[in-house]
Amino acid sequence: MTPNVLAGPGFFGGMFEVPCGYNKPVLVSSCDGVGTKLRIASAMGKHDTVGIDIVNHSVNDILTCGATPLFFLDYIAMGKLDPVLIAEVVKGLSTACQQVGCALIGGETAEMPGLYHGNDYDLAGFIVGIVEKDDILNGQSIKPGDAVLGLPSTGLHTNGYSLARRVLGETASAMIMRYPILTGSVGEALITPHRSYLADLKPVLTEIKGLAHITGGGFTDNIPRTLPPGTAVHITKGAWEVLPIFELIQELGNVADAEMYRVFNMGIGMVIVAEPAKVPSLLKSMPEAKVIGEVTADKGLGRVTID
Amino acid sequence: MTPNVLAGPGFFGGMFEVPCGYNKPVLVSSCDGVGTKLRIASAMGKHDTVGIDIVNHSVNDILTCGATPLFFLDYIAMGKLDPVLIAEVVKGLSTACQQVGCALIGGETAEMPGLYHGNDYDLAGFIVGIVEKDDILNGQSIKPGDAVLGLPSTGLHTNGYSLARRVLGETASAMIMRYPILTGSVGEALITPHRSYLADLKPVLTEIKGLAHITGGGFTDNIPRTLPPGTAVHITKGAWEVLPIFELIQELGNVADAEMYRVFNMGIGMVIVAEPAKVPSLLKSMPEAKVIGEVTADKGLGRVTID
Numbered sequence: 001m002t003p004n005v006l007a008g009p010g011f012f013g014g015m016f017e018v019p020c021g022y023n024k025p026v027l028v029s030s031c032d033g034v035g036t037k038l039r040i041a042s043a044m045g046k047h048d049t050v051g052i053d054i055v056n057h058s059v060n061d062i063l064t065c066g067a068t069p070l071f072f073l074d075y076i077a078m079g080k081l082d083p084v085l086i087a088e089v090v091k092g093l094s095t096a097c098q099q100v101g102c103a104l105i106g107g108e109t110a111e112m113p114g115l116y117h118g119n120d121y122d123l124a125g126f127i128v129g130i131v132e133k134d135d136i137l138n139g140q141s142i143k144p145g146d147a148v149l150g151l152p153s154t155g156l157h158t159n160g161y162s163l164a165r166r167v168l169g170e171t172a173s174a175m176i177m178r179y180p181i182l183t184g185s186v187g188e189a190l191i192t193p194h195r196s197y198l199a200d201l202k203p204v205l206t207e208i209k210g211l212a213h214i215t216g217g218g219f220t221d222n223i224p225r226t227l228p229p230g231t232a233v234h235i236t237k238g239a240w241e242v243l244p245i246f247e248l249i250q251e252l253g254n255v256a257d258a259e260m261y262r263v264f265n266m267g268i269g270m271v272i273v274a275e276p277a278k279v280p281s282l283l284k285s286m287p288e289a290k291v292i293g294e295v296t297a298d299k300g301l302g303r304v305t306i307d
Numbered sequence: 308m309t310p311n312v313l314a315g316p317g318f319f320g321g322m323f324e325v326p327c328g329y330n331k332p333v334l335v336s337s338c339d340g341v342g343t344k345l346r347i348a349s350a351m352g353k354h355d356t357v358g359i360d361i362v363n364h365s366v367n368d369i370l371t372c373g374a375t376p377l378f379f380l381d382y383i384a385m386g387k388l389d390p391v392l393i394a395e396v397v398k399g400l401s402t403a404c405q406q407v408g409c410a411l412i413g414g415e416t417a418e419m420p421g422l423y424h425g426n427d428y429d430l431a432g433f434i435v436g437i438v439e440k441d442d443i444l445n446g447q448s449i450k451p452g453d454a455v456l457g458l459p460s461t462g463l464h465t466n467g468y469s470l471a472r473r474v475l476g477e478t479a480s481a482m483i484m485r486y487p488i489l490t491g492s493v494g495e496a497l498i499t500p501h502r503s504y505l506a507d508l509k510p511v512l513t514e515i516k517g518l519a520h521i522t523g524g525g526f527t528d529n530i531p532r533t534l535p536p537g538t539a540v541h542i543t544k545g546a547w548e549v550l551p552i553f554e555l556i557q558e559l560g561n562v563a564d565a566e567m568y569r570v571f572n573m574g575i576g577m578v579i580v581a582e583p584a585k586v587p588s589l590l591k592s593m594p595e596a597k598v599i600g601e602v603t604a605d606k607g608l609g610r611v612t613i614d
Contacts, residue, residue: 006333006440006443013335013336013337013338013368013369013434014335014336015333015334015335015336015372015438015443016333016334016335016336017331017332017333017334017440018325018329018331018332018333018334022325024324024325025324025325026313026322026323026324026325027322027323027324027325027334027377027378027435028320028321028322028323029320029321029322029323029378029380029412029413029433029435030320030380030413031320031380031381031382031413031414031415031433032415033382033384033415033417033419035417035419036419036420036421036422038419038422039421039422061320062320065322070334071334071336073336073337073338073433074338075338075340075382075431075433077340077429077431105336106336106337106338107338108338108339108340108431110340110342110431112340112342112343112345112429113343113469114343114346115343115345115346115423115427115429116422117424120422122384122419122422122429124382124384124415124417124431126336126338126380126382126433127320128334128336128435131322133313133324136313136322162420
């Protein structure tokens with residue numbers, strides 16, 4: 001796929017030549033799992049998208065530092081290896097890696113009878129990306145008055161499935177349920193893969209001040225990671241359309257607003273902080289983006305307020 | 308631990324500056340799990356060594372390409388997080404990383420109720436190391452007449468536990484069994500951590516032609532990975548002392564010799580190929596090493612013959 005991948009060493013890994021053109025190359029790595037979204041995949045018997053989830057989740061994680069993905073390794077573990085199921089999982093991994101220009105360089109498929117039961121499996125991923133040291137995005141220049149933009153998510157992405165499963169169920173019959181608010185079934189809404197924001201954000205990385213990937217912990221826990229001390233973010237409800245699946249979960253589960261924004265991305269998968277003067281060109285470059293709030297001084301009311 | 312580790316980005320990963328001094332730096336990565344050695348740890352209620360296993364396994368894997376470890380990430384998954392157990396696992400990871408000068412840069416601890424039961428957990432690791440492109444060990448210069456050396460293992464390392472458990476059991480009471488041939492209990496022999504060969508081999512990497520880390524697949528599957536076409540290796544039985552735990556498994560399980568050498572390391576955890584003229588200085592530098600065989604022409608009798 002890329003000339004940087006060298007002939008394999010024969011173990012479950014790989015060799016990748018550091019790309020030229022970096023003065024002070026910094027490797028950015030992340031490790032994560034798909035979590036209990038796997039139970040949705042199992043209930044639906046659909047395993048070709050969870051690989052997309054873990055790759056795109058990982059790509060977005062390192063993107064918050066300004067990093068471009070280089071290579072990815074996967075870890076799949078089952079009680080008894082099911083070659084058909086594993087081929088589906090790998091198809092998802094492979095598709096997503098191709099789409100983001102990342103080499104699927106290796107991985108381990110572990111058979112562990114007794115630990116995993118039936119067709120249960122776990123899937124984790126490891127990514128390594130690269131960024132020029134002076135170009136690392138760290139949010140340090142963020143100040144009150146800066147604009148907060150959001151890029152839409154495709155659904156729950158890879159987080160909030162414990163609450164979602166509690167409200168909507170996790171059986172095969174729960175997955176085929178339909179509600180007027182959804183265009184498809186519950187299962188289709190829940191299995192929708194995590195999207196990557198690399199293509200949207202790569203062209204504008206030098207134009208922005210900070211990024212927050214809205215994963216576990218929702219708005220409340222993820223946005224503060226990119227904020228310097230003394231600053232907070234105010235998010236304006238109604239500035240974007242909350243996805244129907246979240247409205248359904250909130251209504252059926254009678255979940256408080258604060259909890260919804262702490263658990264789910266609510267339709268915004270990536271939050272961008274930029275100076276106000278950059279907003280017009282950012283909106284032009286990323287037509288899906290919306291201004292969803294602004295940076296304020298931290299008045300001790302919480303780093304993220306939403307109303 | 309190292310100045311190359313940059314301030315964390317706030318997600319479960321990390322940033323690591325590529326070390327200076329490389330002309331064409333190549334990243335060597337590997338992903339692996341501890342496998343069913345975890346069941347031995349559970350039976351013994353001893354979780355502070357499995358971290359050592361996965362780190363050293365990974366370090367040895369990338370060492371076969373000539374790579375020095377840079378950083379490591381772990382993936383731990385449980386049904387319900389047990390902070391005491393996880394602290395023990397991380398202690399092992401951390402100790403081993405320190406010993407090999409590798410930064411434990413991040414990781415993910417996933418709670419997945421329903422997938423893992425009771426105190427069951429899975430542990431996988433991901434390592435990235437570095438090697439100068441021109442210094443990659445690839446065995447290409449290996450030719451008939453070259454010497455084959457071995458460095459001793461500490462036990463099963465991280466492979467062969469399915470067979471070992473079948474023969475010796477995997478209950479707490481099986482673990483406290485004692486046999487005259489063993490100095491300690493069965494559990495003590497089985498839980499002994501995988502050792503790293505980095506300190507032994509780093510000083511002599513330019514003196515050798517190829518390395519094979521004896522993991523799953525034993526001698527039979529691992530040695531050919533470092534051999535160029537047309538060559539084979541003959542291993543001389545009796546050239547080293549087979550560890551008592553392997554003798555016990557073979558005797559109790561009535562396992563054929565060929566199977567033993569295909570499943571286990573039999574007391575040799577790393578195989579080194581070098582030209583005969585280098586052997587005296589290699590043995591001086593690595594007093595534990597032994598000449599255990601030689602490279603021959605491949606006569607179609609198998610890439611690895613043992614007798």
